[in-house]
Amino acid sequence: MTTHAGRDIIDLAEPPDEDPLVDVARQLLKEIGEDPDRDGLRDTPQRFARWWREFVDYHPGTVETLFESTTTSQLVIVSDIRVWSLCEHHLLPFNAAVTIAYRPTGHLLGLSKFARVAHRHAHKLQVQERLVADIAHDITTITGTPDVAVIARGEHLCMTMRGIKASALMTSTAYHGAFATDSALRGELLSLARP
Numbered sequence: 001m002t003t004h005a006g007r008d009i010i011d012l013a014e015p016p017d018e019d020p021l022v023d024v025a026r027q028l029l030k031e032i033g034e035d036p037d038r039d040g041l042r043d044t045p046q047r048f049a050r051w052w053r054e055f056v057d058y059h060p061g062t063v064e065t066l067f068e069s070t071t072t073s074q075l076v077i078v079s080d081i082r083v084w085s086l087c088e089h090h091l092l093p094f095n096a097a098v099t100i101a102y103r104p105t106g107h108l109l110g111l112s113k114f115a116r117v118a119h120r121h122a123h124k125l126q127v128q129e130r131l132v133a134d135i136a137h138d139i140t141t142i143t144g145t146p147d148v149a150v151i152a153r154g155e156h157l158c159m160t161m162r163g164i165k166a167s168a169l170m171t172s173t174a175y176h177g178a179f180a181t182d183s184a185l186r187g188e189l190l191s192l193a194r195p
């Protein structure tokens with residue numbers, strides 16, 4: 001703060017409450033042998049902090065828009081919902097194509113809500129197995145049907161960028177209700193959801 005003509009003027013170049021993540025980024029850059037004050041990196045700590053806040057402060061909006069339905073035992077599949085998440089073991093990104101299926105019992109969930117539920121659980125530190133379990137849990141709770149299946153096929157940078165550096169896709173599934181007990185229903189889902 002500087003005093004000018006008897007009044008206090010806030011120096012805009014120095015934000016009063018800097019995000020502690022800015023310091024974390026500066027420290028990280030130093031630890032890997034970089035100079036955080038060099039030209040290309042000067043604004044990187046602020047960008048780093050903004051990105052992390054944006055990632056963890058994600059708000060999916062309304063996810064519980066339901067429509068009445070008279071049909072029962074119908075199979076509804078929403079496939080290829082693309083999400084990005086962060087692997088909690090390495091803090092490296094993974095992307096996944098998510099398929100959500102359910103058999104409505106009187107209530108249909110609005111189409112966009114499936115993506116919102118998927119993104120809500122992707123915007124945190126995750127492992128793919130828990131991502132599918134979390135999505136299945138929400139869809140079960142919101143729609144009130146026990147018959148829910150979630151399949152995710154993910155590519156993990158912690159596998160492709162480090163370690164064995166092999167490109168591979170990992171598939172995780174969560175089958176609940178009839179999807180767990182009825183192999184014909186599961187077969188129908190898998191044949192219809194195939195990209």
Ligand SMILES: [Zn+2]
Pocket residue numbers: 087088089090091092156158159
């Ligand atoms: Zn990992």
